[in-house]
Amino acid sequence: MIRILRQIFRTGIVTEPLHPDPETEIKEVGIRLEEAVRKRFRRSLTIRQVDAGSCNGCELEIHAMNNPIYNCERFGIHFTASPRFADMLLVTGPVTRNMEVALRRTYDATPLPKLVVAVGDCGCNGGIFGESYASLGGVDKVIPVDVYIPGCPPSPAALLNGILKAIS
Amino acid sequence: MSMLRDAIISAFGERARFDSSQHPAGVSSCLVPRDSFSEAAKVMKKSYALLAAEWATDETAFGRGFGIFSCYRWGSEYLIVRADVPADDPWFPSLTKRFVPAYRFERQIQSLMGITPVGIPDARPWIKFEDWPIDAWPLRKSFDASKPMPRIKGEYTWIRAEGEGVYEIPVGPVHAGIIEPGHFRFQAVGEDVINLEERLGYVHKGIEKRFETLSWREGARLAGRVSGDTTVAHSIAYSMALESMTGCRLPERAQWLRALFLERERIANHLGDIGAICNDAAFAFMLYQLSRLKELMLVTNRRLFGHRFIMDRVKPGGVTVDIDAAGKEEIRAEMESLLKDFERLVTIYDENPSLEDRVRDTGILSPEKARELCVVGIVARASGLNLDCRIFNPFPPYDQHDRIELDVPVLISGDVHARVWVRIQEVRESVRIIRKILEDLPEGETSIPVEQPSPGVSGFAAVEGWRGEIIYWLQSGPQAEINRCMVRDPSSLNWIGLERAVLGNIVPDFPLCNKSFNQSYSGHDL
Numbered sequence: 001m002i003r004i005l006r007q008i009f010r011t012g013i014v015t016e017p018l019h020p021d022p023e024t025e026i027k028e029v030g031i032r033l034e035e036a037v038r039k040r041f042r043r044s045l046t047i048r049q050v051d052a053g054s055c056n057g058c059e060l061e062i063h064a065m066n067n068p069i070y071n072c073e074r075f076g077i078h079f080t081a082s083p084r085f086a087d088m089l090l091v092t093g094p095v096t097r098n099m100e101v102a103l104r105r106t107y108d109a110t111p112l113p114k115l116v117v118a119v120g121d122c123g124c125n126g127g128i129f130g131e132s133y134a135s136l137g138g139v140d141k142v143i144p145v146d147v148y149i150p151g152c153p154p155s156p157a158a159l160l161n162g163i164l165k166a167i168s
Numbered sequence: 169m170s171m172l173r174d175a176i177i178s179a180f181g182e183r184a185r186f187d188s189s190q191h192p193a194g195v196s197s198c199l200v201p202r203d204s205f206s207e208a209a210k211v212m213k214k215s216y217a218l219l220a221a222e223w224a225t226d227e228t229a230f231g232r233g234f235g236i237f238s239c240y241r242w243g244s245e246y247l248i249v250r251a252d253v254p255a256d257d258p259w260f261p262s263l264t265k266r267f268v269p270a271y272r273f274e275r276q277i278q279s280l281m282g283i284t285p286v287g288i289p290d291a292r293p294w295i296k297f298e299d300w301p302i303d304a305w306p307l308r309k310s311f312d313a314s315k316p317m318p319r320i321k322g323e324y325t326w327i328r329a330e331g332e333g334v335y336e337i338p339v340g341p342v343h344a345g346i347i348e349p350g351h352f353r354f355q356a357v358g359e360d361v362i363n364l365e366e367r368l369g370y371v372h373k374g375i376e377k378r379f380e381t382l383s384w385r386e387g388a389r390l391a392g393r394v395s396g397d398t399t400v401a402h403s404i405a406y407s408m409a410l411e412s413m414t415g416c417r418l419p420e421r422a423q424w425l426r427a428l429f430l431e432r433e434r435i436a437n438h439l440g441d442i443g444a445i446c447n448d449a450a451f452a453f454m455l456y457q458l459s460r461l462k463e464l465m466l467v468t469n470r471r472l473f474g475h476r477f478i479m480d481r482v483k484p485g486g487v488t489v490d491i492d493a494a495g496k497e498e499i500r501a502e503m504e505s506l507l508k509d510f511e512r513l514v515t516i517y518d519e520n521p522s523l524e525d526r527v528r529d530t531g532i533l534s535p536e537k538a539r540e541l542c543v544v545g546i547v548a549r550a551s552g553l554n555l556d557c558r559i560f561n562p563f564p565p566y567d568q569h570d571r572i573e574l575d576v577p578v579l580i581s582g583d584v585h586a587r588v589w590v591r592i593q594e595v596r597e598s599v600r601i602i603r604k605i606l607e608d609l610p611e612g613e614t615s616i617p618v619e620q621p622s623p624g625v626s627g628f629a630a631v632e633g634w635r636g637e638i639i640y641w642l643q644s645g646p647q648a649e650i651n652r653c654m655v656r657d658p659s660s661l662n663w664i665g666l667e668r669a670v671l672g673n674i675v676p677d678f679p680l681c682n683k684s685f686n687q688s689y690s691g692h693d694l
Contacts, residue, residue, distance in 0.1 A: 067456070
């Protein structure tokens with residue numbers, strides 16, 4: 001136990017200061033995001049992530065949003081297991097033929113009002129997989145999309161930016 | 169060493185014809201009569217070989233019918249056995265009785281290429297869902313892949329268990345976390361799992377068919393997106409298969425840089441996995457600590473190589489980025505501080521009795537079963553199988569044993585703990601390899617131009633990604649285009665291992681077992 005505590009104190013809070021990558025405008029995005037979540041979602045924006053056929057690259061970055069460095073929970077963003085609690089669906093693509101029905105059902109199970117954010121180049125337009133017998137292309141081919149976040153995969157900062165765009 | 173080749177020659181004699189269009193030279197390919205396809209498997213089994221892959225090709229472009237292929241591995245030797253299948257009589261003898269994992273490959277061949285495996289005990293479609301038209305065989309050349317398919321009515325028969333107190337739990341395809349989709353169906357009595365049936369194919373994007381419409385150069389981009397977490401290893405495997413066909417010799421620096429990327433990918437994924445496994449045993453501390461270490465690596469990747477996962481930085485003919493002295497110094501310092509933190513966390517993992525209680529003796533895949541199921545990679549090494557392409561099928565710098573002595577951990581307990589411990593050891597190994605690479609990195613070019621391969625040749629490559637052995641087999645068509653690109657992610661073999669490992673465990677331990685395997689859905693479904 002003493003080792004665990006020691007490691008925790010040694011590590012400290014890594015979330016602040018935001019890491020020095022000049023490209024990352026997390027700080028600025030975060031403040032605006034927190035404000036929007038507070039105002040419009042009573043401090044809690046609940047997201048259900050759906051992988052509708054991605055290569056798992058986008059999932060890694062969505063995971064990274066939850067790591068202690070980006071720590072998206074501090075802005076009031078929370079990932080839920082059930083679409084029934086969700087305010088927003090974060091969908092990665094391309095939507096495969098075999099996932100189409102499951103995606104539609106997830107969408108239908110999400111209560112109104114709901115937001116849909118398409119993540120990654122493939123989620124936006126099918127990306128390198130395009131449209132074929134197995135891939136239907138972008139998420140908007142199957143369910144209505146509010147905001148698109150391009151990138152292969154989009155960085156955690158881009159993801160937070162996209163979510164901010166969707167709720168403001 | 170050519171044990172398998174000799175075994176085939178002595179068993180088949182004149183009936184087996186060796187083929188010189190298969191590259192690289194170390195991988196032999198022989199043509200046997202269709203009726204003897206499973207006899208060859210028997211010979212291979214007797215020689216202690218393991219099945220590495222089985223696939224089919226449509227060779228109508230060459231004026232032939234189909235080709236059916238099986239690939240065996242023993243030590244450092246790979247042998248491909250091929251049989252011709254006439255287009256008007258598409259069947260081949262099933263290998264499932266000799267090698268268990270063949271049944272997944274064969275169901276896939278039947279579903280996507282429309283060639284019937286005769287004698288397969290389970291002929292249900294795989295990846296092809298019940299609502300696909302029955303005559304839709306997308307890997308056939310006659311199939312128009314650009315058009316969407318109509319949905320038909322159909323049903324999938326599940327394996328059922330009945331009796332007092334038996335109940336069923338369906339899970340997925342949309343899982344509870346941020347993960348890929350797949351369906352699992354448990355039959356349980358009380359808390360004990362008596363059967364687990366996987367159903368995959370939800371993320372089938374038609375990758376293998378897509379390769380056939382791309383140029384050789386564009387193919388590398390697609391290979392980097394077969395499984396996003398293994399982008400480096402997949403691009404290396406694709407590039408090496410292509411390079412073997414064109415006979416180009418890479419500059420050493422390019423190869424060493426590839427190894428550097430490969431090891432960085434391995435560390436990053438292992439760190440994430442170890443944390444996630446502990447998190448599934450309700451020890452979130454490790455997840456946050458390790459995901460911090462992982463994130464720091466990704467940030468360095470972005471700064472030095474321009475991409476957090478080093479995607480698209482490996483191309484046929486070499487790599488697209490280089491490293492300078494300052495970059496080397498940065499990685500060296502990063503490795504040092506990473507290892508320091510990592511070792512502290514390993515001690516905490518090792519000394520935590522409540523964690524130990526969850527991970528030890530959970531989800532055991534015995535060495536016998538592991539052999540029978542021909543699993544690869546970390547799963548194999550945790551179950552006593554000493555398999556690692558970096559040792560048995562190395563590319564530089566791994567083949568320079570005097571400079572990089574590779575020490576691959578092999579454990580025999582086959583439980584969740586063993587799979588964690590193999591990862592822990594591999595992180596240490598990879599840190600050591602990275603330091604060596606930085607020390608001895610040869611000077612020179614980072615890439616050379618790659619020519620088009622000649623028509624009608626095939627190339628093979630096996631690369632040890634962080635999950636395990638990745639195999640690419642490429643075939644050029646009559647116009648030197650991509651006629652077939654076979655991708656075998658380690659997940660194609662290891663998913664079956666999970667089905668076995670879960671048996672007899674309690675339902676709440678499934679997430680733990682699953683995470684300790686952490687197989688790719690996308691790499692399997694293709």
